[in-house]
Amino acid sequence: MKPENLRTKIFLDSGDPAETKETMAFLGFLDGQTTNPSLIAKNPETAGKKFTREELLGFYRGVVEEVSRVIPEGSVSIEVYADKHTSAEEMLRQGREMFAWIPNAHIKYPTTREGLKAAQQSVKEGMRVNMTLVFSQQQAAAVYAATRGAKRGNVFLSPFIGRLDDRGENGMDLIENILKMYQKGDGHVEVLTASVRNLHHLLAAVQLGSDILTSPLKVLREWAQAGLPAREDFYKPEALTPILYEELNLEQDWTAFDISHELTDVGVERFSADWNALLS
Ligand code: G3P
Numbered sequence: 567m568k569p570e571n572l573r574t575k576i577f578l579d580s581g582d583p584a585e586t587k588e589t590m591a592f593l594g595f596l597d598g599q600t601t602n603p604s605l606i607a608k609n610p611e612t613a614g615k616k617f618t619r620e621e622l623l624g625f626y627r628g629v630v631e632e633v634s635r636v637i638p639e640g641s642v643s644i645e646v647y648a649d650k651h652t653s654a655e656e657m658l659r660q661g662r663e664m665f666a667w668i669p670n671a672h673i674k675y676p677t678t679r680e681g682l683k684a685a686q687q688s689v690k691e692g693m694r695v696n697m698t699l700v701f702s703q704q705q706a707a708a709v710y711a712a713t714r715g716a717k718r719g720n721v722f723l724s725p726f727i728g729r730l731d732d733r734g735e736n737g738m739d740l741i742e743n744i745l746k747m748y749q750k751g752d753g754h755v756e757v758l759t760a761s762v763r764n765l766h767h768l769l770a771a772v773q774l775g776s777d778i779l780t781s782p783l784k785v786l787r788e789w790a791q792a793g794l795p796a797r798e799d800f801y802k803p804e805a806l807t808p809i810l811y812e813e814l815n816l817e818q819d820w821t822a823f824d825i826s827h828e829l830t831d832v833g834v835e836r837f838s839a840d841w842n843a844l845l846s
Contacts, residue, residue, distance in 0.1 A: 567594050567595060568594070568595045568597075569794050569796055571796055572772065572794075572796050573775065574771060574772045574775070574776050574777065574778060574779055575597035575598060575777065575778040575779075576593075576595070576596060576597050576778075576779060576781070576786070577596065577597055577598040577599055577600055577640075577641070577643075577758070577778060577779065577780035577781070578596055578598075578599045578600075578780065578781065578782075578783060578786065579599070579600050579605065579760065579762070579780040579781055579782050580599060580600075580601070580605055580782065580783060581601045581602070581604075581605030581606040581607075581608060581609045581629060582605075582608070582609045582610065582629070583629060583632035583633050583636060584610075585783045586599055586632075586633050586636045586637060587636055588783065589783055589786055590636060590637070592786075592787060592790050593786055593790050596637050596640055597637075597640050597641070597778070598637065598640040598641035598642060598643070598670075598778070598780075599633050599637065599640065599641075599642050599643070599780075600643040600674075600696070600724070600758075600760065600780040601626075601629065601630065601633075601642070601643060601644060601645065602643075602645045602674065602698070602837055603645060603647065603837040603838070603840050603841035604836065604837055604840040606622075606625070606626055606629065606840075606841070606844075607840040607841065607843065607844055609629065611625070612625070612844055615844070616844065616845065616846035617844055617845060617846060618845070618846060619845060622841070622844055622845060626644070627664075627667050630642050630644050630667055630668055630671070631667065631668055634668035634669070634670055634671075637670075638669075638670065639670075640670060641670055641671075641672050641694070641722075642668060642670050642671055642672070643671075643672045643673075643674050643696045643722070644664045644665075644667065644668075644671050644672070644673060644674065645673075645674035645675075645698065645837070646660040646661055646664065646673065646674065646675060646684075647660060647838065647841055648675070648676050648678075648680070648681065648834055648837070648838065649834060649835070649838035650831070650834060650835070652680060653680055654679075654680040654681070654683035654684040654687070655684075657675055657680060657681060657684035658684040658687055658688065661673040661675065661684060661688055661693065661695075662688075662691075662693070665688075665693050665694075671694065672694040672695060672696040672722055673688060673693060673694065673695050673696065674695070674696045674697075674698045674724075675688075675695060675696075675697060675698065676697075676698055676699050676830065676833070676834050676837075677697045677698065677699055677700050677705045677708070677709060677825060677830055678699075678825065678830060678834065679825065681697070682697075682708060682709070682712045682820055682825065683712075685697060685709070685712055685713060685721075686712045686713065686820070689713045689715070689716040689720060689721065690715075692720075693720075694719070694720045694721070694722075695713070695716075695720065695721055695722070696721075696722040696723075696724055696758065697709045697713075697721070697722070697723050697724060698724045698726075698760070698833075699724070699726060699829070699830045699833040699834065700723055700724055700725040700726065700830075701725065701726060701729070701730060701740070701827040701829045701830055702740070702824075702825075702827050703740065703743050703744055703747060703811070703812050703814060704812070704814065704823040704824045704825060705823070705825050705827060705830070706723055706725070706744040706747065706748075706755075706757075707747065707814045707816055707818075707820075707823045708820040708821075708823040708825045709721070709723050709755060709820075710723075710748065710751055710754075710755050710816050710820075711816060711817075711818060711819060711820035711822075711823070712820035713754065713755065714752075714754070715754075716754050716755075717754070718753055718754050718756070719756070720754075721754060721755045721756065722755070722756050722757075722758040722778060723744070723755050723756070723757055723758060724758045724759075724760040724780075725737070725740050725741060725744060725757070725758075725759065725760065725761075726760050726761035726829070726833070727740065727741060727759060727760070727761050727762065727767060727771075728761035728762060728763040728767065729761050729829055729833070730809070730829070731763070731803070731806060733829075734805075734806060734807055735806060735807050735809055736803055736806035736807060736808055736809055737761070737767075737806075737809075738767065738770050738771070738774070738801065738803070739808050739809035739810075740809050741757065741759050741770075741771060741774055741776055742774055743809065743810075743811045743812070744757055745757055745774060745775060745776065746811060747811075747812075747814060747816070748816075750816060751816050756777035756778055757776050757777050757778070758776070758777065758778040758779065758780060759771035759776040759778070759779040759780070760779075760780050762779060762780065762781040762782070762785055763782075763785070764785060765785055765788045765789055765792065766798060766801050766803075767781075767785075768781050768785055768786075768789055769789075769795060769796070769797065769798030769801070770798045770801040772796050772797070772798070773796075773797055773798045773799075773801075
């Protein structure tokens, strides 16, 4: 059962419904699940197989439908296909289609210029979105500004902390900075800590008050085995360079922010390559 004092929503990061069921069995609850093209490529049922575009989309749909049946009260994030040439219109077309797959979808768009345009239109149409591949406070400010007016619960922001750690920056600082910046806002964007690699990340996200976190099954299992603690008093990754807080004005237009980040570009490239590798 979910501990009563736990305010952070706990999501599973996986493209495999078998893992959703397994997590429900050992954890007893899940508030949602996030998927992405790389996680679909890791689903054991895709191993060694090639698909046509329609078949692969049909497979992805089957995965999220099954996840949605297991956690009907939760949120299930579905990611559009995007490479560096994909236009906002094309992302939006996919987003609308995917949003109709299940009743509890959030549509993931990359936090790029085209992705933000697609998100802006999506929230106007009442769709729920999850802005992914976030690596900077400026990107978080742009997401806030582009989705202004959306209902709380309809916009998630996914900073990828593990990938910042990988290159020597303290990803958890970014979570802290964004939460601090959003305190000055109207609360319409929820911070979803993503790219969680270990129990320290999970507990630090809870302790900082991240609205949501998404974690691989392995880390959720470790957490369950530790008795579902909700504090991390010892997370001081001294080997990592701190990320400093920036004073930003959330009232500006989203185009005023510097949304470029090389890890976002690398992330888009990796997601599209993993997806394309499944195509015949
Ligand atoms: O939640 C985002 C996640 O799937 C990416 O994780 O470990 O590839 O950085 P990772």
